[in-house]
Amino acid sequence: MRLGKIINTTGLTKKYNKENVVNEVNLSIDQGDIYGFLGPNGAGKTTTIRMLLGLIKPTEGQIDIFEKDLSANKISILRGVGSLVEHPSYYGNLTGLENLEAISRLLKLGDKNDITNILQTIGLTESKDKLVKKYSLGMKQRLGIGIALLGSPKLLILDEPTNGLDPSGIQEMRELITKLPEERGITVMVSSHLLSEVDQMANKVGIIHEGHLIYQNRIEELRRQSAPKIHLRVNDLGIAEIILKNEGWSTDINSEGIITLDESDDNKIAYIADKLIRQQIAVYRIQEKKRSLEEIFLDLTKKEEDIS
Template sequence: MTKIIETIGLTKKYKKTSVVNQIDLSIEQGDIYGFLGPNGAGKTTTIRMLLGLIKPSAGQINIFGKDLAKNKINILKGIGSLVEYPSYYGNLTGFENLEAIRRLLRVQDKNRVMEILKTIGLTSAKDKLVKNYSLGMKQRLGIGVALLGSPKLLILDEPTNGLDPSGIQEIRELIKKLPHEFGITIMISSHLLSEVDQMANKVGIINQGQLIFQDRIQELRRKSAPKIHIRVNDPSMAKTILNNDGLDVTLTSDGEITINENDDSKVAYIANRLIRQQLAIYRIQEEKRSLEDIFLDITRRGENIS
């Protein structure tokens, strides 16, 4: 796959403090890349470097296969962005706002504004003053402005921040359709894993300026799969028996055996197998961890996870 964004050792220091510390981002064409981290983790600083708004202290940024430092103007022509809250002219309508930006960007296609209004779901509100828009409508308008120049890459910084559940769903559905309908690659920052989980196919987690996880979202789901803990009278023997049966079993420090399985038939087999070997089973317990639990755990520990 073609890499749309690649950073190598990207670093930003203020005085002696590293706000972003040697991160290597990798975003491929067609990705919806969820850039996650607690508030103050370095998300917005990273995004501002990607957009050429601030200069890195060290490292390299390649976008569309070109060095941003050497091809800034040409690269930025292919990027649409919404950083923090959108700016707009409150006393103009939605249509007039987009038309003004179309002229500033010198977009030749005069039908582009109506196309964007349809894409962002604001056709019926095109003649309404923007100051009377809801927050969700303003966010959609901001994304519409970012789309006016037909970008290949869309970078959104916390686009659902402050929205009610209805507004969040509207933005989520809009973002999800853009890669499929228009071939746009999207990078979206958030501090909510549960929200990104419903949009992204790839996730990068930043904490205290360091990228501690980057992979397909399925890998995080795999880490959140339920586990079974079994307490028996002879854990070492139980582990040996089940390992010999080809089961992935580990022994915890407190004397429990842990199995990365939660299939009912497999658990029943394990219990029956141990009983037939004259082992006493004291407890069988399922441990469930949500993706949010995983996210909070790894950001709390601040360790790289594989």
């Protein structure tokens, strides 16, 4: 059976000493999503994740996972959830394979074929007989995900899985996460404070800031906001704007007297410049401006601070 919503929260709130650490958060994660849960350190990401995993109780609100109320179906729901929060637990004096086998026995899962598949998925097949205490940090993180995959969960929740990794380890982790929905049919929620990381693996993003979910949408919408724009400085803003609007372009004039166009095609920009010049408008400057995703993220969090 295909589920619509894997995670759906309504008014999710957690208070400590009467202070809202998480404030009325409404998460919406569909089956097959890689959901990037983004926010600065201390924004409320880990507290939210701990509530989703049943580790702490919400002060207010409801959590539905697999379209069931977590508070009423906690044990059955969590059987279908794998997680990696903070540092993975493992036995350093055992090999990677032995770790998976031992934990599989403890959880009474006992599927050796799946352990073989997990080792392939996490890229540790060649290192399965190496003692885990000799693993690199990236290998230990991937083993932690492998342990979370035992029992074939339908949902995997990862809290800052790239923290402390070198660039090579970050790339390996990113490649692992992006293939999980297709290879194992898993929905993934991954938290991070780096938008650049989320951009490279998520298809949907939620941004939390000071406990508030200030943005939630497909990652393409954020990328659309970062699309390049053309800035024009001319001698007569009013007439130039009329000319451009008559040609069908949507324009915006900022406080510095610069016309902004949502356009980046070279031929169209050349046409615009020629049109203005032929109408006796002096074009002083044409500039392409593109906001990075990080700038958009900072703008969103700044707007939230201004509102509060």
